[in-house]
Amino acid sequence: MLHQDIERILFSEEELKARVAELGAQIDRDYANQTPLLISVLRGSFIFMADLVRSITRPCTVDFMAVSSYGSGTTSSGQVKIVKDLSEQIEGRDIIVVEDILDSGNTLSYLFQLLQARHPASIRLCTLLDKPERRTKPVAAQYVGFTIPDAFVVGYGLDYDEKYRNLPCIGILKPCVYGGE
Ligand code: PRP
Numbered sequence: 353m354l355h356q357d358i359e360r361i362l363f364s365e366e367e368l369k370a371r372v373a374e375l376g377a378q379i380d381r382d383y384a385n386q387t388p389l390l391i392s393v394l395r396g397s398f399i400f401m402a403d404l405v406r407s408i409t410r411p412c413t414v415d416f417m418a419v420s421s422y423g424s425g426t427t428s429s430g431q432v433k434i435v436k437d438l439s440e441q442i443e444g445r446d447i448i449v450v451e452d453i454l455d456s457g458n459t460l461s462y463l464f465q466l467l468q469a470r471h472p473a474s475i476r477l478c479t480l481l482d483k484p485e486r487r488t489k490p491v492a493a494q495y496v497g498f499t500i501p502d503a504f505v506v507g508y509g510l511d512y513d514e515k516y517r518n519l520p521c522i523g524i525l526k527p528c529v530y531g532g533e
Contacts, residue, residue: 354516358506358523363498365520368480368508371497372400375478376407378495379448386446387411390478391438393463394418395517396452399509400480400497404450415440421459432462447472448495451479452509457489464491481505481522504530 363371379388387410392401394416405414418436447467454460460477467475478495485502504527506512507519512530 354519355523357516357526357529358519359526361521361523362500362503362505363508363522368497368520368522369403372403372480373407375495375497376404376409379404379408379412379478380410383410383412383446387413388448389413389415389440389442389445389472390448390450391442391467392416392450393452393459394436396509396511397450397480399517400452401450404478413440417463419459419463432459434466442467442470442472445472447475449475449477451477451493453481453483453505454479454491454493454496455483455486457487457491460491461489480508481510504532 390401390405390412392398392414395418405412415438416436417438419432420435421432449460449463451460464475476495477491477493479493480497482493482496482499483502484499503524504512505522506516506525507522509517510522511517512525516525
């Protein structure tokens with residue numbers, strides 16, 4: 353059972369649902385006159401993306417990108433690799449990049465440079481979780497679900513060694529699971 357490896361639940365299914373609904377309502381208000389293109393950065397954001405777009409009531413379109421930066425450990429390697437690029441052209445579009453977590457900022461600062469070079473009309477970041485303590489690159493998100501401390505969190509799309517993504521809540525992983533204290 354996945355729950356046995358969780359030390360403490362940070363956000364329950366209900367809390368996630370309520371916060372995602374608020375973010376959707378905020379995006380609805382901010383993009384009243386535009387049709388934003390939401391770009392989900394796989395794989396971690398797939399569940400958040402699916403819930404977020406269903407809480408947006410105005411027209412929007414979606415696309416997906418896959419990047420890899422962590423390998424199977426718990427710390428960033430600093431290397432960002434595009435595993436899957438977008439299917440759509442983004443020139444002139446209003447982009448919202450959808451992430452599960454903003455940590456060092458390494459992935460997003462790389463991604464933003466890459467996307468800016470394709471000349472979108474605007475680009476914003478919507479991250480479910482933000483760990484500002486860990487930031488080494490200056491990346492700011494316009495939409496943040498929750499600001500969290502520097503703990504190893506899994507669930508609702510977030511993994512450890514590719515597992516726990518299917519937990520419906522977000523919890524702190526027991527350190528013994530990843531060889532910590
Ligand atoms: C996570 C997350 C971000 C990145 C954030 O992805 O989805 O893309 O790490 O970390 P950073 O701010 O330190 O760059 P991960 O590489 O774990 O891949 P995944 O989405 O496939 O789980």
